[in-house]
Amino acid sequence: MSTATLTIDLDALVANWRMLDAATPASTQTAAVVKADGYGLFADKVSKALAIGGARRFFVAAAEEGAMVRQTLGPGPEISVFSGHMDGDAALLRDHNLVPMLNSTEQLTRHIEALPGHPFGVQLDTGMNRLGMEHAEWAALRDLVIPLNPTLIMSHLACADDPGHPMNQAQLAEFHAMTDGLDIPRSLSATGGILLGPNYAFDLTRPGIGLYGGEPFVEARPVVTLDIPVIQCRDVAPGESVGYGNSWVADRPARIATIAAGYADGLIRAMSGKARLYSGIHSCPLVGRVSMDMLTVDVTHLPQDPDSLQLLGAMQTVDQVADAAGTIGYEILTSMAQRYRRIYTGIAA
Ligand SMILES: *Cc1c(COP(=O)(O)O)cnc(C)c1O
Numbered sequence: 001m002s003t004a005t006l007t008i009d010l011d012a013l014v015a016n017w018r019m020l021d022a023a024t025p026a027s028t029q030t031a032a033v034v035k036a037d038g039y040g041l042f043a044d045k046v047s048k049a050l051a052i053g054g055a056r057r058f059f060v061a062a063a064e065e066g067a068m069v070r071q072t073l074g075p076g077p078e079i080s081v082f083s084g085h086m087d088g089d090a091a092l093l094r095d096h097n098l099v100p101m102l103n104s105t106e107q108l109t110r111h112i113e114a115l116p117g118h119p120f121g122v123q124l125d126t127g128m129n130r131l132g133m134e135h136a137e138w139a140a141l142r143d144l145v146i147p148l149n150p151t152l153i154m155s156h157l158a159c160a161d162d163p164g165h166p167m168n169q170a171q172l173a174e175f176h177a178m179t180d181g182l183d184i185p186r187s188l189s190a191t192g193g194i195l196l197g198p199n200y201a202f203d204l205t206r207p208g209i210g211l212y213g214g215e216p217f218v219e220a221r222p223v224v225t226l227d228i229p230v231i232q233c234r235d236v237a238p239g240e241s242v243g244y245g246n247s248w249v250a251d252r253p254a255r256i257a258t259i260a261a262g263y264a265d266g267l268i269r270a271m272s273g274k275a276r277l278y279s280g281i282h283s284c285p286l287v288g289r290v291s292m293d294m295l296t297v298d299v300t301h302l303p304q305d306p307d308s309l310q311l312l313g314a315m316q317t318v319d320q321v322a323d324a325a326g327t328i329g330y331e332i333l334t335s336m337a338q339r340y341r342r343i344y345t346g347i348a349a
Contacts, residue, residue: 002260004228004340005308008041011346012221014053016211019219021054023194024201031057033190033208034069035082040266040334041212041224042342044072049348050211051077059206063089066098080121080152082131090114099151103131105141112148121152126174126188127167128158138178146182152204153179153186160192160200161216168196192216214329215319224333225313226340228259228277228295233305242296243288247273255300257284259309262293266335267311271325277309278316284309 021030032055038046047058047069057078060066063086066079073079078099084107085093085100093100094115101123102108111120122145125132132155133141155175159165175188185203191210193200195217210217213224236242236254259277263269267290275286277297288296297309312318318329325332 002229002231004226004261004265004337005343006336006340007225007227007343007345008045009221009223009225009345010045010049010348012213012223013041013046013049013211014346014348016213016217016220016223017050017053017055017207020191020194020205020207020210020217024205025198027203028201029057029204031055031059031080031187031204031206032211033059033206035059035061035065035208036334037065039208039212039214039330040336043069045344045349046211048072049346052348057204059208062086063092063096063098063100067092067096070096070098078151082123084123084131085111085114085120094118101152101154102133102150104133105137108141108145119151120148121154122150124153124155124175124178126155126157126171126178128156128171130158131156135174135178142182146184150184153182153184154204154206155188156190157188157193157200160190160196163196168193168200172200209330209333212333213318214333215317222313222317224318224336226261226311226336227308227313228261228311229308230257230259230306231294232258233299234258241288244291245289248288248296253300254298255302255305256287257297257299257306257309259295259297260293261311261337261340262291262295264292265337265340266332267295268325268327268331268335270327271321275311275321275324276316277311278313279306279309281315283315 032050034043037043080099084103101121123132159167187204189200189205191207213220213222236250241249269290272289276283287298318332322329322332
């Protein structure tokens with residue numbers, strides 16, 4: 001077998017959801033964000049486990065994703081769509097009972113015309129300038145929208161992973177200014193916002209990355225383990241090079257393991273010469289460039305040739321790998337290959 005094995009610990013996933021749930025006041029509900037196919041871990045497995053674990057509300061990016069999650073969860077749990085009501089979404093939203101978070105006057109009009117009486121929420125822009133109605137737009141629409149009983153008013157923080165950033169308080173103040181006095185449930189925080197404290201909790205939180213073991217939830221239990229089989233080991237003499245472009249040259253007799261994953265599996269080239277892999281507790285440097293389907297790793301110091309090396313797991317988090325690659329844990333997770341063999345463990349597996 002020459003594909004890597006990705007092991008997903010569904011008990012750890014549920015434990016992370018419970019910890020984030022416990023981090024906010026009891027009156028605050030905790031949803032689960034399962035967009036991008038459950039941050040690369042497969043939305044069906046992840047949402048089923050979280051539903052068994054207690055989650056009742058789910059968020060996805062697109063209506064198509066929502067339809068898939070609905071198929072997994074059946075009727076009951078509320079599934080909301082961040083991108084709102086796009087042209088062509090009406091049948092999906094209706095047939096799968098999905099709640100669009102309307103982002104603009106245009107989306108509001110489309111929704112009311114296509115699906116009158118169908119539940120919806122409203123997304124407000126409090127400074128991130130990505131999605132949601134702006135202050136003036138909302139001020140003009142509020143009196144028309146409120147009687148239609150939106151299920152939720154939400155916004156999103158731009159800098160919540162940096163607790164000291166002044167943007168957090170600025171967005172909190174703007175969210176209050178736009179929503180205080182309305183008798184509609186409110187949501188501002190994703191993983192980072194939850195960790196900013198109870199002022200940011202409101203009625204509902206929307207954690208994503210923390211569920212999957214990523215920062216800024218540093219207490220998260222690791223959810224993924226990635227073991228990559230060794231295809232071949234060889235001795236390399238001083239002065240010989242390894243891989244494309246001869247970017248690594250041995251300065252001593254070295255033993256090199258070639259392992260079966262590469263940039264086509266989401267292990268981006270930017271981690272060339274920087275990432276580390278593990279054989280048990282022994283750290284082994286990635287040497288040379290990342291190839292499409294292979295990595296070359298210096299295993300000279302190991303007592304014997306390994307059968308496989310571990311990139312993610314107890315010894316190394318997604319964020320440590322992301323640091324080596326100059327990116328963030330979110331990107332490492334969501335880029336993970338479809339071709340990996342996947343093993344789900346835990347009670348919900
Ligand atoms: C992705 C996303 C989330 C979840 O964010 P995390 O940082 O992964 O917890 C919540 N809300 C919105 C609007 C998002 O786009």
